[in-house]
Amino acid sequence: MDRTGYTILGIDPGSIKTGFGLIEVVANSYKHIENGLIVPPKDMVFKDRIGFIFSEVCEVIKEFHPDVIALEDIFIAKNAQSALKLGHVRGAVMSAAVIHGLPLFEYTPTHVKQSVVGHGRAEKYQIQAMICTLLGLKEPPYEDAADALAIALTHAFSM
Amino acid sequence: MDRTGYTILGIDPGSIKTGFGLIEVVANSYKHIENGLIVPPKDMVFKDRIGFIFSEVCEVIKEFHPDVIALEDIFIAKNAQSALKLGHVRGAVMSAAVIHGLPLFEYTPTHVKQSVVGHGRAEKYQIQAMICTLLGLKEPPYEDAADALAIALTHAFSM
Numbered sequence: 001m002d003r004t005g006y007t008i009l010g011i012d013p014g015s016i017k018t019g020f021g022l023i024e025v026v027a028n029s030y031k032h033i034e035n036g037l038i039v040p041p042k043d044m045v046f047k048d049r050i051g052f053i054f055s056e057v058c059e060v061i062k063e064f065h066p067d068v069i070a071l072e073d074i075f076i077a078k079n080a081q082s083a084l085k086l087g088h089v090r091g092a093v094m095s096a097a098v099i100h101g102l103p104l105f106e107y108t109p110t111h112v113k114q115s116v117v118g119h120g121r122a123e124k125y126q127i128q129a130m131i132c133t134l135l136g137l138k139e140p141p142y143e144d145a146a147d148a149l150a151i152a153l154t155h156a157f158s159m
Numbered sequence: 160m161d162r163t164g165y166t167i168l169g170i171d172p173g174s175i176k177t178g179f180g181l182i183e184v185v186a187n188s189y190k191h192i193e194n195g196l197i198v199p200p201k202d203m204v205f206k207d208r209i210g211f212i213f214s215e216v217c218e219v220i221k222e223f224h225p226d227v228i229a230l231e232d233i234f235i236a237k238n239a240q241s242a243l244k245l246g247h248v249r250g251a252v253m254s255a256a257v258i259h260g261l262p263l264f265e266y267t268p269t270h271v272k273q274s275v276v277g278h279g280r281a282e283k284y285q286i287q288a289m290i291c292t293l294l295g296l297k298e299p300p301y302e303d304a305a306d307a308l309a310i311a312l313t314h315a316f317s318m
Contacts, residue, residue, distance in 0.1 A: 051253055
C-alpha cells in the first residue's frame with residue numbers, strides 16, 4: 001500500500017449487508033481505493049453475524065490502513081426491533097475503530113445526501129450516479145457500497 | 160491467576176452502567192471471583208461510551224481470562240431509542256468476545272430469574288440476596304453486578 005494521502009473508510013451499517021468504501025484525499029482531489037459489501041452467511045445466528053461484521057471490518061482496516069472511519073449515524077429507527085439490530089452493528093464498528101486506534105466520525109443520511117447530491121432527500125440511484133462522477137468510476141457500486149463511499153466523501157468535504 | 164476450573168464472565172449490558180461478574184466452576188461448586196460496574200464518564204459522547212465499554216470489557220477479559228461469556232439477551236425493548244442504545248453495548252460485548260476468541264451464550268432476563276431465584280418475575284433485591292447465598296458473599300453486589308453474576312450462574316447451571 002503506497003499512499004501519501006489521507007484515507008477515509010466510510011461504513012453504511014446493516015445486519016444483512018454492511019457497505020464499505022475507501023477513498024484517499026490528496027490535496028483537493030479524491031481517489032477511489034476500494035468498495036464492497038460485508039454480507040454474513042444467511043444461516044448465521046444473529047450474534048455470529050455481528051461477530052462476522054466486526055471481524056470483516058477489522059480485516060478491511062488491516063488491509064487498507066485508513067486514517068479515520070466515517071459511519072452513518074441514525075437518530076430515528078422504524079421500530080425497536082430494527083433499532084436493536086442496527087445498534088449491534090454500529091457497536092461492532094465502533095469497537096473495530098477502538099481496537100485499531102482510529103478516530104470515528106458520524107454523519108446522518110440527510111447530511112450525506114445533502115453533501116454529495118445537493119439535497120437531503122436524494123434517491124439511492126442518484127447517490128450511485130454522483131459517486132461515479134465524483135470518483136471517476138465506470139460502473140456504479142452496489143447501493144450500500146455507494147452509500148459508504150458517499151459517507152467517506154462527506155467526511156472529506158467536511159475537513 | 161491460579162485457577163483450575165471453568166471461568167464464566169457474566170455481563171449485564173447497559174450504556175449507563177454495564178455490570179460484570181466472574182465465577183469459577185470447579186466440579187459442582189461455584190466460586191465468586193470478581194464483580195463490578197463499567198460506568199463511562201457522564202460527559203462522554205455516546206460513541207465514546209461504547210468505545211469505553213468495549214475497552215473495559217477487554218480489560219476484564221485480559222485480567223481474568225474467562226473461558227466463556229454469558230450475556231443478557233433481549234427480545235423486547237421499551238422503545239426504539241433504548242433498543243438502539245442497548246444494541247450498541249451488546250455489539251461491543253460481542254466484538255470483545257470475538258477479539259479474544261471466546262464463545263458467547265445468551266440468556267433472557269426471565270430465564271436468569273427462573274434459574275437463580277426460581278421464578279421468572281423475581282425482583283432485583285431477590286437476585287442480590289440469592290447471589291449472596293449461592294456464592295457466599297457477605298455484602299450484596301450492586302444490582303447490575305448481581306445481575307451479571309446471576310447470568311454467569313445461569314450459564315453454569317445450564318452446563
